[in-house]
Amino acid sequence: LLGVCASMNVMGPALLLSAAGCGELKATMDKAxxxxxxxxxxxxxxxxxxxxxxxxxxxxxxLAEAYAPDLYPEGxxxxxxxxxxxxxxxxKCYPDTVACVYPILGYAPAPADVEAAGKQCxxxxxxxxxxxxxxxxxxxxxxxxxxxxxxxxFFAFAHxxxxxxxxxxxxxxxxxxxxxxxxxxxxxxxxxxxxxxAIQEVLDAKK
Numbered sequence: 182l183l184g185v186c187a188s189m190n191v192m193g194p195a196l197l198l199s200a201a202g203c204g205e206l207k208a209t210m211d212k213a214x215x216x217x218x219x220x221x222x223x224x225x226x227x228x229x230x231x232x233x234x235x236x237x238x239x240x241x242x243x244l245a246e247a248y249a250p251d252l253y254p255e256g257x258x259x260x261x262x263x264x265x266x267x268x269x270x271x272x273k274c275y276p277d278t279v280a281c282v283y284p285i286l287g288y289a290p291a292p293a294d295v296e297a298a299g300k301q302c303x304x305x306x307x308x309x310x311x312x313x314x315x316x317x318x319x320x321x322x323x324x325x326x327x328x329x330x331x332x333x334x335f336f337a338f339a340h341x342x343x344x345x346x347x348x349x350x351x352x353x354x355x356x357x358x359x360x361x362x363x364x365x366x367x368x369x370x371x372x373x374x375x376x377x378x379a380i381q382e383v384l385d386a387k388k
Contacts, residue, residue, distance in 0.1 A: 182206045182240070183215055184224035186375035187286070187383045189278060189333040190237040191225040197241060197329045199368035203248040204229070206371075208378065238267050241326040252326050262320045266313040266327040274309060274334065277302035281347035282337050285387050299348030302338065310354040317361055324365055332362045333380060336372050340384045 182198055184191030186208050195206040209215070218226025219235030227233065227240050229247070234240060245253035253260065280298040283289035292298040309331075313319045319327040337343060339351040339359055363369045373381040 183209055183218050183226045183228070185210060186371065186378040187380055188224060189282075189337055189380065192333040192372060192380065193237055193329045193331075194225055194227070194240040194244060196332065196366055196368045196371060197244050197249065197252065197326070199371060200366055201244070201249040201252075203244065208375070238271065238330060241267075241329055245326050252324060252329070254325070259320060262313075263325050263327045266309075266319045267330050269313070270309065270327075270331050270334075274302075274305050274331070277305055277349075278334055278337070281349050282334075282343055282384075285342060285346050286383060295346075296348045299350070302347070302349045303352060306335070306338065306355050307352045310352060310358070314354055314358055318358075318365070324362070328362060329366075332359070332366070332369070333372060335359055335362075337380050337384065340381065342384045342387050346387070 182191070182194055182204060184195070184206065186192065186206070191206070198204040198206065212222050215224050215226050216222040218228045218233050221235060223235060225237055225240060226235050227243070234243060242253060253263065277298070279289050280292045281302045284291040313327070316322060318324055335355050336359055338349055339356055343349045344351065371379065373379055375382065
């Protein structure tokens, strides 16, 4: 898997790869390398033998199908719920990352009304949790690819710098999810420490 440790889109697949023991993240900023895996030259990009692909959610599905089927259980309803959670997150909560996390990291300009953006981010997390986190994880007591998808983002939203600078109050249910995910996913330390380039480390540097 090619990408960088500070990217929330990269870290979902990276955590799954590490936890499943089926590959590893090659942290690189070389766009030529990215393009070898993803013809659009974006991260993450995946190389698996002669196979190449991109897009975080698609990579998660592929990895589960190929190496970790328990994370994407059989059944139209189970998979439908998992896919719905992923799509809902991407359409509704990912824009909050652009508004509330990316400006801190210098990836995007700050919104015109920072406080309003922070409140909307918190509300969107609340709404997501009411539907998709009625149980310990998305759809049950065991991790799924949807949990791997959202975990790096929820981890970032809960950081004290995001609270201070983007006025995001992380809901209690999301804070509990973060704790549960950290305990269930043996590779979750990658969110905290990666030689100064983990999500926590790059946000810590913005204090």
